[in-house]
Amino acid sequence: MQEEKILSDEEIEILQEIMNISFGKSAADLADVIDTHVVLSVPFIKIMQVPDLPAYFKDHVKEYKTISIVEQKFWGRFKGDALLVFSSGAGRELIKMLQHETKTGFESDPIDILERETLMEVGNILIGACVGKLAELLKDVVTYTPPMVVVERDYSDAIAENRYDPDNTAIVLKTDFCFDEGDVSGFLFLITSNDSVSWMKEALRLFIEQYE
């Protein structure tokens, strides 16, 4: 781990501000796309060693007991992993919220397929909105892999222990969200690694320059 690759306090502060702005914009546009207001908390930034990640996630989501996770990778110059963790029962709540206007599922599809579909769709939109706006402010364009979903799993075994490169440093951006309608809440974690750090430092510098 090289000292200069980690963000300084000032850089973290700028990033925090950029996320505030971008998530504010996302929330407004999300209301237009999914017809309900999503409240996104002030994002929190933490830098940690990759092996500490699973324990960090678990600590945050343990009150939910069972969780559903939507995962998507994004890549541009800003790249990493987005994990959207929904509280238990979110899938069914979201189906209810969206159902009055949609019936894309087939009659024979069991509820769990509909649940997966709904979680993936909402997850994809929410992740894209947050990552997209953030990248936009930093003058980057990102692409995404298809979302993957884990439905209603016990929080302690939903997160694998050894899936990330242990030699990496992770920048974890965390925000909590809740929907105005229905009882749905959760966390969004964006995990980005060393690879993005030098670009991010430069992007943050350029961003702040326009105001100086």
Place this chain on the structure above:
Amino acid sequence: MIFNQIFDAINIGLVILDRDLKVQKWNRWMEVHSGITEEKIIGSPIFETFPNLNNPKFQRSCKSVFSFGNFGFFSQKLHHYLFPFKSTSYFESTFEYMQQNCVMGPLRDENNFIQNLFIYIQDVTEVAVYEHKLVELNLKDGLTGIFNRRYFEVKLREEFGRCKRYGGELSLVMFDIDFFKKVNDGYGHQCGDFVLKSVSSRISSIIRNVDYLFRYGGEEFCCMLPETKFDGAMQAAERFRNAVMEMENNFNQAIIKITISLGVAGLNDEVGSAEVFIQKADEALYRAKREGRNRVMPMS
């Protein structure tokens, strides 16, 4: 120029829409599978030709592409297809339409403004057919074509859990062919197989769409009746018994008459687990055997 050639040579469908969702590009793959030429469709709203796309999910995806530069994913597993094209493969019997994996994403102009969106379409019918067959092999009994013992256990746990959580009725009818060994010994195993198939298909034809028929083992079967009270299940069992008794099983010019014995169990507070539930039905079935066969017995 070169890109245009790739666009038409590639073995996937490519469509470009503008912000009003009017078609801007329609590659040769799309022409071949839709039977609509690019010339004809260009400039027209996509919903005009494909009204099935005019649904909230598709519209939300388009909106999120234009507002966030998002990607939208329409997997075959969940959506089967976006564009209803007749399947061109040899596997038409499984799916009426070509099974597709589709992805939608943004196209930016030189100022990074999202002017258009693209959709690409992959034909995944063949893979979907294999998957369908594998799933079926896993759930069904090879001889009779009805569900197998393994699926019975999965389904029973599921239904049992659902009833315990949300309330609701659930009944089981276990039954067994009387003197099946005599059929095998007297007419051969082929005849035994024939009888198993006949009974399976006869019972399948008289149960409701929501009921499940499983081959539990050897000549033993189980029918699961969701949302059915014990009394209703007793009546159903009686219908099964009569239907089998009336069957004329014609095997190599020999008429083989058979009967079945049945045990019925209904879910109540005393039934604490799926295992106990099976046991109750099984005990009733053995009482039916002991008391002379060709009869329905209720759980005790």
